[in-house]
Amino acid sequence: MERIPILKMGPFLLVTIQIDLYDRLALTLENDLINMVSQTGARGVLIDISTVSIVDSFMGRILGNIASMSRIMDAETVVVGMQPAVAITLVELGLTLQGVYTALNVEKGMELLNNKLGDNLELDDEEEEDQDDRND
Amino acid sequence: MIVMTKDTMEIVREQDVVPFRNRVREFGTRIGMSLVNQTKLITAASELVRNMLKYASGGKVILEVISLNAKTGIRLTFKDEGPGIADIALAMRDGFSTGRSLGLGLPGAKRLVNEFDLKSNPGEGTTVTVIHWKHGR
């Protein structure tokens, strides 16, 4: 069966979508990504759609599902490289990619994820400190 | 109105969607439609064929290059013989779905193209016709 490869890069997963996804392939990707987030404990998912020419409501829903399921497992999702024509069209279609961050390119997407990760680590630290205080 | 090119495609399974979208893109490229307008038209078309597959187990699409008052555009006619739509006004509303979905397809498609017409008789089927001009107006 045809599959879209998922790369692991440190704490992140990277997917490059290079063909127009037909439905079954999109659903397989959704499943594969979610499994991989849970197996690897990845903290972020980057989805590069720079060569995708059409995002319709189906595809939008897949992206939204990936983001919300990843979030449950403590990973953020960033969609990178959306073509301007696609972005304009999505607005008119009325589709908001809820829970999905967007960035210009993979590099910026990584930056965003790293910042998120940094923020979360700080938060974790603070929580621990709070606990220490309580113990004192 | 003059019809310059005409083609028909049967849409019966999910795998027919991508070739259909490519065909619409070919038509758009042929008349020199800009990328943004092609993207809008193809996205609308994608929503409409998905509905055809989901609610009417398929149908056919007529693709035409048309010319009217010195304007060139593409007309797509989506015909199915499914259950039809009882309340068209309701179906056209943002967020209305009998398929537990976003209910964006019909109203979104309407926003994306220059002309949108939906005719449906319960029990007989649904026909949606859209026109998008080369320059998007």
Ligand SMILES: Nc1ncnc2c1ncn2[C@@H]1O[C@H](COP(=O)(O)OP(=O)(O)OP(=O)(O)O)[C@@H](O)[C@H]1O
């Ligand atoms: N070709 C059709 N035949 C019969 N009913 C249809 C057809 N197209 C649309 N409908 C009805 O109109 C409703 C609204 O369609 P619309 O495309 O706007 O939303 P949806 O398909 O439910 O969700 P989305 O497109 O956002 O995934 C559908 O839920 C369905 O009940």
Ligand SMILES: [Mg+2]
């Ligand atoms: Mg729909």
